[in-house]
Amino acid sequence: MAESFTADSTGFKPGVLDRAAPFYVAGHRGLVGSAIWRRLESAGFTDLRGRTSSELDLKDRAAVFSYFAEVNPRYVVLAAAKVGGILANNTYPVDFLTENLQIQINVLDAAREQGVERLLFLGSSCIYPRLAQQPISEDSLLTGHLEPTNDAYAIAKIAGIMHVQAVRRQYGLPWISAMPTNLYGPGDNFSSEGSHVLPALIRRYDEAARQGLGSVTNWGTGAPRREFLHVDDMAAACLHLLEHYDGPQQVNVGTGSDVTIKELAELVAEAVGYNGAMEWDTSKPDGTPQKLLDVSKLTDAGWTAQIPLNEGIRDTVSWYRNNLAALRG
Ligand SMILES: NC(=O)C1=CN([C@@H]2O[C@H](COP(=O)(O)OP(=O)(O)OC[C@H]3O[C@@H](n4cnc5c(N)ncnc54)[C@H](OP(=O)(O)O)[C@@H]3O)[C@@H](O)[C@H]2O)C=CC1
Numbered sequence: 001m002a003e004s005f006t007a008d009s010t011g012f013k014p015g016v017l018d019r020a021a022p023f024y025v026a027g028h029r030g031l032v033g034s035a036i037w038r039r040l041e042s043a044g045f046t047d048l049r050g051r052t053s054s055e056l057d058l059k060d061r062a063a064v065f066s067y068f069a070e071v072n073p074r075y076v077v078l079a080a081a082k083v084g085g086i087l088a089n090n091t092y093p094v095d096f097l098t099e100n101l102q103i104q105i106n107v108l109d110a111a112r113e114q115g116v117e118r119l120l121f122l123g124s125s126c127i128y129p130r131l132a133q134q135p136i137s138e139d140s141l142l143t144g145h146l147e148p149t150n151d152a153y154a155i156a157k158i159a160g161i162m163h164v165q166a167v168r169r170q171y172g173l174p175w176i177s178a179m180p181t182n183l184y185g186p187g188d189n190f191s192s193e194g195s196h197v198l199p200a201l202i203r204r205y206d207e208a209a210r211q212g213l214g215s216v217t218n219w220g221t222g223a224p225r226r227e228f229l230h231v232d233d234m235a236a237a238c239l240h241l242l243e244h245y246d247g248p249q250q251v252n253v254g255t256g257s258d259v260t261i262k263e264l265a266e267l268v269a270e271a272v273g274y275n276g277a278m279e280w281d282t283s284k285p286d287g288t289p290q291k292l293l294d295v296s297k298l299t300d301a302g303w304t305a306q307i308p309l310n311e312g313i314r315d316t317v318s319w320y321r322n323n324l325a326a327l328r329g
């Protein structure tokens with residue numbers, strides 16, 4: 001797929017986006033959308049637009065078209081999606097497939113009808129084959145079988161990449177796709193069952209430290225390797241790509257280094273001040289053995305991650321503790 005793009009021509013010229021133009025961030029209250037919103041504000045954008053899911057259900061096609069006609073955004077980031085950790089993806093594959101397809105098709109079709117000038121679609125590193133060669137290059141898309149715990153979600157995201165490529169080819173619009181690695185940071189989902197590993201560990205270890213527990217049990221074997229990118233870095237990368245990258249191929253967004261889940265748990269334990277034992281519940285799935293992105297395309301486009309993992313974890317622990325009352329409420 002990646003090596004045989006049909007030629008497209010968008011006329012895109014790299015440069016700063018117009019700070020006064022209407023900019024719609026779909027999913028602006030989520031982990032990624034809220035970070036992108038903060039980044040755009042600090043970069044001087046003055047006409048940011050967002051709607052919560054209760055104000056605008058992006059699965060409602062008529063409502064989405066009507067919103068786009070009203071706002072007529074010049075720029076769009078699609079950061080609204082049904083998102084969850086390994087257990088949620090494995091348990092509710094129909095929801096992850098159908099909700100994400102509906103949201104994407106509605107938003108991308110409405111944006112196309114409105115002639116949105118720049119659009120960034122967000123996928124995920126789970127689109128790549130389960131046993132892809134590491135670090136995972138963009139070229140490995142569709143070269144092997146997907147990880148079964150998140151194949152439904154991955155298929156929806158792959159359809160989104162193809163939708164963007166098709167719009168470029170058929171309509172010449174300079175839209176792009178980015179594939180982030182595992183993300184974390186302020187505003188994450190800290191629920192015990194549905195969340196990703198890093199917020200789950202922060203919550204579990206913080207509670208264990210407060211309650212003086214002698215041991216903590218994490219999921220799986222602790223052996224899988226994952227790469228973690230702070231969401232403020234992710235937001236900076238998104239703006240950089242919107243201003244500097246144009247091409248049909250998706251761009252990986254990550255740090256270029258990974259850790260085992262056991263090493264991650266040790267970092268979290270240290271950050272919260274927990275000294276007890278670590279145990280593993282191997283009845284829970286490990287998922288893919290390793291997900292480390294090749295970020296050379298992003299580096300060539302002029303961007304690299306800035307926030308080291310230990311600092312990012314400390315920052316997120318501190319945000320979690322400051323917001324605990326609101327999260328419980
Ligand atoms: N978190 C991660 O580790 C990774 C995330 N990504 C991708 O980044 C993007 C953002 O993820 P993230 O910020 O973590 O997810 P969150 O769950 O934190 O946020 C998702 C957002 O989507 C909105 N949303 C969901 N369904 C609907 C709907 N039907 N109508 C309107 N809005 C809806 C929610 O709105 P509201 O709050 O108003 O309900 C929410 O703000 C996704 O595309 C995801 O696939 C990719 C790789 C890793």
Ligand SMILES: C[C@H]1O[C@H](OP(=O)(O)OP(=O)(O)OC[C@H]2O[C@@H](n3cnc4c(=O)[nH]c(N)nc43)[C@H](O)[C@@H]2O)[C@@H](O)[C@@H](O)C1=O
Pocket residue numbers: 084085086087089124125126150153154181182183194195196197198200201218219220221224226261284285286287288291
């Ligand atoms: C972003 C990405 O997120 C998901 O894929 P994943 O990378 O497997 O994500 P995860 O963060 O949930 O788990 C990572 C690893 O960590 C282990 N683990 C230990 N203890 C806990 C724990 O308490 N919770 C969770 N969730 N995992 C735990 C867990 O067993 C696994 O080995 C997909 O939704 C996929 O679609 C996707 O895009």
